[in-house]
Amino acid sequence: MAIELQPLEQFTIERLVPLHIGRLDVSFTNSALLMTIAVVLITALMVLGTRKAALVPGRWQSVTEMAYEFVANMVDTNAGHGARDFFPFIFTLFMFILFSNLLGLIPYSFTITSHIIVTFALAAVVFIGVTIVGIVRHGFHFLRLFVPEGVPVALLVLLVPIELLSYCIRPFTLSIRLFANMLAGHTMLAIFGGFAASVGLFAIFPLGINVLLVGLELLVAVLQAYVFAILTCLYLRDALHLH
Amino acid sequence: MDLASAKMIGAGLACIALVGAGIGIGNVFSALINSVARNPASQGLVQPFAFLGFALAEATGLFGFVVALIILFGR
Numbered sequence: 001m002a003i004e005l006q007p008l009e010q011f012t013i014e015r016l017v018p019l020h021i022g023r024l025d026v027s028f029t030n031s032a033l034l035m036t037i038a039v040v041l042i043t044a045l046m047v048l049g050t051r052k053a054a055l056v057p058g059r060w061q062s063v064t065e066m067a068y069e070f071v072a073n074m075v076d077t078n079a080g081h082g083a084r085d086f087f088p089f090i091f092t093l094f095m096f097i098l099f100s101n102l103l104g105l106i107p108y109s110f111t112i113t114s115h116i117i118v119t120f121a122l123a124a125v126v127f128i129g130v131t132i133v134g135i136v137r138h139g140f141h142f143l144r145l146f147v148p149e150g151v152p153v154a155l156l157v158l159l160v161p162i163e164l165l166s167y168c169i170r171p172f173t174l175s176i177r178l179f180a181n182m183l184a185g186h187t188m189l190a191i192f193g194g195f196a197a198s199v200g201l202f203a204i205f206p207l208g209i210n211v212l213l214v215g216l217e218l219l220v221a222v223l224q225a226y227v228f229a230i231l232t233c234l235y236l237r238d239a240l241h242l243h
Numbered sequence: 244m245d246l247a248s249a250k251m252i253g254a255g256l257a258c259i260a261l262v263g264a265g266i267g268i269g270n271v272f273s274a275l276i277n278s279v280a281r282n283p284a285s286q287g288l289v290q291p292f293a294f295l296g297f298a299l300a301e302a303t304g305l306f307g308f309v310v311a312l313i314i315l316f317g318r
Contacts, residue, residue: 008317079291177302181305227295227298
C-alpha cells in the first residue's frame with residue numbers, strides 16, 4: 001500500500017490553549033472547543049427559536065418545537081407518569097449528544113462522543129442519578145427492583161445476582177454503545193478514504209461507498225442520541241415505578 | 244508466528260462478531276415488514292421500536308469491530 005493508513009489519527013486530542021493548575025492539566029483542547037460549540041449552538045437554537053414565539057410558528061420556531069415535542073413524547077410514553085420532572089435533564093442529554101454526533105460528521109472536525117471518557121461520564125451521571133432517584137423515592141424498597149415477582153424462592157438465589165449484575169453494567173453498555181458506534185463509523189470513513197487515496201483511478205468505488213456511509217452515519221448519529229435518551233427514560237421508569 | 248500476522252488474524256477473528264449484528268438487524272426488519280404487512284395501521288406504533296432494535300443490534304456487532312480496529316491501528 002502506497003499510503004500508510006492512520007484512521008485513528010482523527011481522534012487525537014490536541015491542546016489548543018495549554019493551561020496547567022499545579023500538576024493538573026486543564027488545557028483547552030479541541031474536544032472542549034467542540035463541546036462549547038455544541039452548547040452554544042443548542043442555546044442559540046432554543047433561545048432564538050422561542051424569542052418571537054408566535055401561534056403559527058416560523059421555520060426556526062417549528063424546529064425548536066419539534067425537538068421539544070419529540071423528547072416530551074418520548075419521556076411520556078417510556079418513563080411513565082411522574083417523569084415530567086426529569087424532562088429537562090433528558091432533553092439536555094439528547095440535544096447535547098445529537099449535536100456532538102452531528103458536529104463530528106463535518107469533515108476535519110472532531111467527534112466528542114468517540115471518546116469513551118465523555119460517553120462514560122454521561123452514562124455515569126445517568127446511572128448515579130437514577131439510583132439516587134430510586135433510593136429517595138422508595139427508600140429501602142428500592143431493592144425490590146432486583147427481586148423479580150412471581151419467582152420461586154429457590155430460583156431467586158440465581159436470579160438476584162443476575163439482576164444485580166445487569167443493573168450494574170448499565171453505565172458500561174450505555175457508554176460503550178455510543179462510543180463504539182461513533183468510533184467505528186468514523187474509522188470506516190477514514191479507511192475507505194485511505195483506499196480512495198491509494199488506488200488511483202479506481203478511487204470512484206471507495207468514494208461512492210463513502211458517500212453512502214456518510215448517509216448511514218447521519219442516521220446512526222441521530223439514532224444513537226435517540227437510543228441514549230430512550231434508555232435513560234427506561235432506566236428512570238425502573239427507578240420510579242419498580243417494574 | 245510473528246506479531247504482525249498474529250494481529251491480522253486476531254482482527255479478522257474479532258470481526259466474526261459482525262455476524263450476530265447482521266442476523267439481528269435482519270431479524271428486526273423482517274419482523275417490522277411482517278407486522279406492517281399484516282396491519283398497515285400499526286406502522287407508526289412499531290417503527291420507533293424497530294429503529295431502537297436496529298441500533299441495539301448494530302451496537303453489539305460494532306463492539307467486535309472496534310476491537311478489530313484497536314488491534315489493527317491502536318498503538
